[in-house]
């Protein structure tokens with residue numbers, strides 16, 4: 001389950017693993033984000049995971065800390081996964097931002113946190129990032145990384161410029 005509008009690639013990642021996309025139309029009443037209430041209302045028997053980007057692309061909105069905690073509890077109660085894309089963390093200026101880690105005491109077996117060097121570290125194009133995953137998913141992630149990409153993209157000097165080979169996009 002994910003918010004619509006949202007970062008389009010996230011829908012493609014779901015397709016890539018033969019998942020079924022449940023795109024929930026969101027509007028300004030929830031700052032274009034999923035809320036615990038929306039998730040609960042739209043939950044289906046086969047819902048496996050909720051994807052949230054906070055701050056989001058394209059809207060730039062965040063899920064407030066209190067709401068994030070509610071969402072975490074709900075997803076845990078449903079024995080599903082919460083995948084939080086925090087690629088824009090640290091790029092919030094006028095309000096107190098929250099991240100998934102502020103909603104939990106310790107890394108939890110239901111939470112996957114995705115981040116990248118692209119935005120905060122201004123390394124767009126390197127396609128380098130990281131995931132915080134529960135221990136029981138380590139092997140699955142290892143298999144994915146072995147088959148989706150072999151290493152960080154290699155840059156090569158070309159006519160005095162630097163060009164980048166994008167590995168996984």
Ligand SMILES: Cc1ncc(COP(=O)(O)O)c(C=O)c1O
Pocket residue numbers: 007053056057085087116117118124125127128129
């Ligand atoms: C919300 C969100 N997640 C993930 C990405 C992917 O970032 P990258 O592949 O550059 O690490 C982007 C890029 O714009 C994004 O906006």
